[in-house]
Amino acid sequence: MPETLPAPCAPEDARRVACIGAGVIGGGWAAHFLARGYDVTAWDPAPDAEEKLRRLVAAAWPALEQIGLAEGAAPNRLTVAGTLAEAVADADFVQESAPEKLELKRSLLAELTAATRPGVVIASSTSGYPMTDMQTAAGDAARLVVGHPFNPPYLIPLVEVVGGERTDRAAVTWASRFYEVAGKSVLTMDRELPGFIANRLQEALWREALHMVANGEASVADIDASITEGPGLRWAFMGPCLTFALAGGEGGMAHMLDHFGPSLKSPWTRLEAPELDRALRDAMVEGCAEAAGDRSYADLVAARDQGVIDVLRATGRLGGTTR
Amino acid sequence: MPETLPAPCAPEDARRVACIGAGVIGGGWAAHFLARGYDVTAWDPAPDAEEKLRRLVAAAWPALEQIGLAEGAAPNRLTVAGTLAEAVADADFVQESAPEKLELKRSLLAELTAATRPGVVIASSTSGYPMTDMQTAAGDAARLVVGHPFNPPYLIPLVEVVGGERTDRAAVTWASRFYEVAGKSVLTMDRELPGFIANRLQEALWREALHMVANGEASVADIDASITEGPGLRWAFMGPCLTFALAGGEGGMAHMLDHFGPSLKSPWTRLEAPELDRALRDAMVEGCAEAAGDRSYADLVAARDQGVIDVLRATGRLGGTTR
Structure with missing residues (x-):
């Protein structure tokens, strides 16, 4: 089967998005795309899916109004299709958010490549399967990418985009640009990594938390409050x-690594640390120097302090708010 | 040597705090206690310590004014002492924030117990040493506790309080109450755990981040943006x-563990997960039910959404702010 790209329209011209799977994540995506002014067609095989989806969108809408809707955005631009084929027939982009089961994802993505117009990019919301493992059954796998969101997709900006071995690089580029236009903050990855980036980081924290609860070292309340x-x-x-x-301090990451480097050998978590060799030390120091740009240590401290104060105030911890 | 407690005053009546070590953390503590209306005496053996400390307090002061000073709080209530003994002679509470070196902490804490009035509680800002290991050289170890802050201590509320084997439980109680009165958010731990709670969690995330940079899987910028x-x-x-x-979703933690439980076996991080047995599952589910209290799923979603919007706005990501 020929692998078809480019997509039928530029990322900037996409108008109709299909959301396949309409649970917490798929429904959250639907709310996001509606708020950004897209026509959205959803499909989910669960008998009560439409009711739950419309309830989710209605519950999210006041929040979406608060942050500002795109022109013409409206919840009634949501259509719930009776079949998968109907849902994706006219779609310019497809977001798949089915349950996290590899076989299901495989067959669903194969079905989606067959049911969409040639070249339409299809993104999976998978939390951690590599696209290479999910695209095995698809005929036209070149346009399959991962577009991994964070809950709720209508508020948390991050989406991680990465292709599989059979994915055309152009599909990754198309999807990344599409998400940007649709108001997301995009991390495009060059290579597949189980759990992508943010999930690897939060999964490490999460597993340590589970160990602590399992061993009676901390309660759920302790863990949440500590963060x-x-x-x-x-x-x-x-x-x-x-x-x-x-x-x-003024010595920055270099001082931090030289001072706290030895603690990487301490049993402060169950995760073993890498060897803090010169290359890693330098990569961390240079990465932080790039992040700081031309801001001085004092500038950064002032920005951090103002940020913490603003967040404390915004979350009701300085008085003056009611939440 | 007799181990002396109770403290010479109630936690509510403490007026003078000694900050031993005046770097980023010790200086940040000094700024916090000054803003909360305490008299602060600092001591640090570095030749430029006083200048750096006064610069840190001056830089922090506008932030502290913004969040509201205690009555009578003033930066000129900071005294820099010439010797450790002078710094702690009249102190009602001592916060030790020396460099993270075990031998140094051991001898310093011994010196502090000898130089303070009988019964005065002494807290160490250590990032991870158990107090049991730090109190070995102290004569009067009953009043030595860990009081672990987060940077900057004048803005981040959390302090983790825990004693060592020789610590009197009354000292832990005194310190926890003192910190509360001084405006901190206190997690009192029943047992020593390397890295305490928050540091274990963030250390797991940090080590995964270091592995990713070391292996070229993500850049410093990717990691920071992903969070x-x-x-x-x-x-x-x-x-x-x-x-x-x-x-x-409406199924909460129970659904989450049943659905994503298998992903604990996935290589989403280098940290191995614990066995998700019935006891752990139930502890997580019950802990979350307690956290939710009488709030429904819809209440929690609304609170989370409003929180994210408020944080996005506060950090300048919805327009309307200049940062």
């Missing part, structure tokens, strides 16, 4: 690398 | 457990 009252306040606007660089 | 554009937005106000419960 929301601690590092979570910084991570809303400054990533872990730049945050740690600031903890190194 | 600030993704899970970090939620973690500012809702911890990882309750966040994951919401991702399970």
Whole structure:
């Protein structure tokens, strides 16, 4: 079977999105695309799917109005199709959000490549399957990509985009540009990595949390409070690398690694650390220097402090809000 | 040597705090205690320590004014002492923030117990040493606790409090209450755990990040963006457990574990997961049910959505702010 690309329209010209699977994630995607002014057609085989989907979109809509709708955006531009083929027949882009079962994803993606117009890019919301493993049954696999969102997709900007071995690089580029136009913050990955980037990081934290609960070392409440009252306040606007660089004072990441490097050997988590060799040290130091750009240490501290204050205030912890 | 407690005053009556070590963390503590209206005496053997400390406090002060100072709080209530003994002679509480070297901590804590008035509680800012290992050289070890802050201590609320084998439980209680009165959000731990709670969680994430950079799987910029554009937005106000419960839809944590349980076996991080047995599953489900309290799934979704919107707006990602 020929592998067809390019897509029938440019990413900027896409108008109709099909959401296949309409649970928490698929429904969240539908709400996002509707708010950004797309026509959305959804399909989900569950008997109560339409009711749940419309309830999810209705519940999300006030939030979406608050952050600003695209011109012409309306919840009634959502159509629920009776069949998968009907849902994707006119779609310019397909977002697949079926349950996380590899065989199901495989057959569904094969069905989708057959039912869509030639060249239409199809993205899977999978939380961690590599596209290479999911595209095995598809005839026209060149236009299959991962487009991994975070819950809720209508509010959290991040989407991770990556192709599989049979994916055409052009499909990855098309999808990344489409998501940008659709208001997402896109991380395009050059290579497949189980769990992508953000999920690997949060999965490491999550597994450590599960170990701690399993061993009676901390409660669910302790774990949640330790993040929301601690590092979570910084991570809303400054990533872990730049945050740690600031903890190194004016010496930055270099001082931090030289000072706390030995603690990588400590049993502070069940995850073994890599060897902190010169190459890794330099990569971390240079990456943080790039992130800082021409901002001085004092500039960064001031930005972090203002960020924490703004987040504390926004989340009702400085008084003045009611939540 | 007799081990002396109770403290010479109640936690509510403490007025003078000694900060031993005045780098990024010790200086940040000094700024916090000053803003909360305490008299602060600092000591640090570095030749330029006083200048750096006063610069840190001056830089932090506008932020502290913004969040509201305690009555009478003033940067000029900071005294820099010439010797350790002078710094702690009249202190009602001591916060030790020396460099992270075990031998140094051991001898410093011994010196501090000798130089303070009987019964004064002394807390170490250590990032991960168990107090049991740090209190070995101290004569009067009953009043030594860990009081582990997050950077910057004048803005991030969390402090983790735990004692060592020789610590009197009353000292842990005194310190926890003192920190609460001083405006911190306190996690009191029943047992020593390397890295405490929040550091174990963020250390797991950090080690996975270092592995990814070491292996060329992601850049520093990718890692930081994957958090600030993704899970970090939620973690500012809702911890990882309750966040994951919401991702399970109306089925909550139970559905989440039943659906994503198998992914614990996936290579999504280098950290092995614990066995998801019935006891762990139930502990997670019950912990999340307690966190939810009488809020329905719809209530929680609405609160999360409003939280994300508020954080996006506060961090300048919805327009309307200049940062």
